[in-house]
Amino acid sequence: MTDTGLWTRCNHCGKILYIQDIIENVSVCPACNFHFRLSGLDRLTTLFDDGQYQLIDEDIYPVDRLNFVDSIAYSQRLLDSQKKTGLAEAVINAVGKLGGIEVIICSMDFAFMGGSMGSVVGEKITRAAERALAEKKPLIIVSCSGGARMQEGVLSLMQLLKTSASLAKLDRSGIPFISVLTDPTTGGTTASFAMLGDINVAEPNALIGFAGPRVIEQTIKEKLPKGFQRSEFLLKHGMVDGVVDRKALRRYLIRALRLFLNRPSTA
Numbered sequence: 397m398t399d400t401g402l403w404t405r406c407n408h409c410g411k412i413l414y415i416q417d418i419i420e421n422v423s424v425c426p427a428c429n430f431h432f433r434l435s436g437l438d439r440l441t442t443l444f445d446d447g448q449y450q451l452i453d454e455d456i457y458p459v460d461r462l463n464f465v466d467s468i469a470y471s472q473r474l475l476d477s478q479k480k481t482g483l484a485e486a487v488i489n490a491v492g493k494l495g496g497i498e499v500i501i502c503s504m505d506f507a508f509m510g511g512s513m514g515s516v517v518g519e520k521i522t523r524a525a526e527r528a529l530a531e532k533k534p535l536i537i538v539s540c541s542g543g544a545r546m547q548e549g550v551l552s553l554m555q556l557l558k559t560s561a562s563l564a565k566l567d568r569s570g571i572p573f574i575s576v577l578t579d580p581t582t583g584g585t586t587a588s589f590a591m592l593g594d595i596n597v598a599e600p601n602a603l604i605g606f607a608g609p610r611v612i613e614q615t616i617k618e619k620l621p622k623g624f625q626r627s628e629f630l631l632k633h634g635m636v637d638g639v640v641d642r643k644a645l646r647r648y649l650i651r652a653l654r655l656f657l658n659r660p661s662t663a
C-alpha cells in the first residue's frame with residue numbers, strides 16, 4: 397500500500413482505495429483480493445473470538461550475546477525494532493478462544509527484523525508448544541518470517557532443532573498443531589516449525605520456500621516455473637494442505653480444530 401492520508405493505492409492492482417475499506421476487509425484489497433501484511437497483534441485480533449485474547453510469555457527479551465555488528469550493532473537493531481513495533485520480539489504468544497475452543501496462538505510480526513527467528517523467538521515458540529502439551533490446548537502458529545536471524549549466528553540455527561523437538565512431543569501426544577503460512581515464510585522458519593503442522597495452510601499468493609529463487613536457479617542451472625514458491629504452486633505440488641483467504645481463515649481453523657478434537661459444531 398502507498399498511503400496518502402485517507403486514501404491509498406494498492407500496489408498490486410493499482411486501484412485507489414479508501415484505507416478504511418481495506419482495514420474493514422481484514423487488510424485485503426477489496427478490488428483484487430491482494431493480501432496485505434498484517435501485524436502480529438492485528439492477526440491475533442482477526443483470529444480469536446471477539447478479538448479477545450491474553451498475551452503470555454511477555455517477559456523474555458532478546459540479547460546481543462555475540463556483540464554482533466554489521467552496518468549497525470545488533471543491540472541497536474533490537475532497540476529500533478522494539479521502538480518501531482512496540483513488541484519485545486518478532487513473535488507474540490497469546491491464549492484465548494477460537495470457536496469456543498481454548499487455543500494458544502503464536503503470531504509473528506515481519507516489522508520486527510523481518511520476523512527473523514533468534515533465540516527468543518525460538519524460546520517463545522517452544523514455550524507455546526510446551527504449554528499446549530501441559531494444558532492440552534491446540535496450538536496455532538502464524539508464520540511471517542524471513543528465516544533464521546543471522547545476527548545471532550549458530551544460536552539462531554539451534555532454534556530449528558529446539559522448536560522442532562518441542563513440536564514432536566506435541567505430535568506424539570496427539571494435540572493438534574496447525575501451521576498458518578503467510579507472506580513471506582522462508583528460510584529456517586520453513587525448514588522447522590512452519591512445515592510441521594498437522595495441517596499446513598497458506599494465505600493466497602504467499603511466498604513460501606527455503607532458499608530464494610536466484611540461489612536455486614544458480615544451483616540447478618534451470619529457469620524456475622512461473623509462480624514457483626507461491627502458495628498456489630505449493631498446493632498443486634502437495635507441499636501445503638490448503639490455500640485459504642484471510643476472510644475464511646478463522647472459519648477454516650475452527651472447522652479443522654473441531655475435526656481434530658472430534659467436537660462437532662453445536663451451531
Ligand SMILES: [Zn+2]
Pocket residue numbers: 406407408409410411425426427428429430
Ligand atoms: Zn488491489
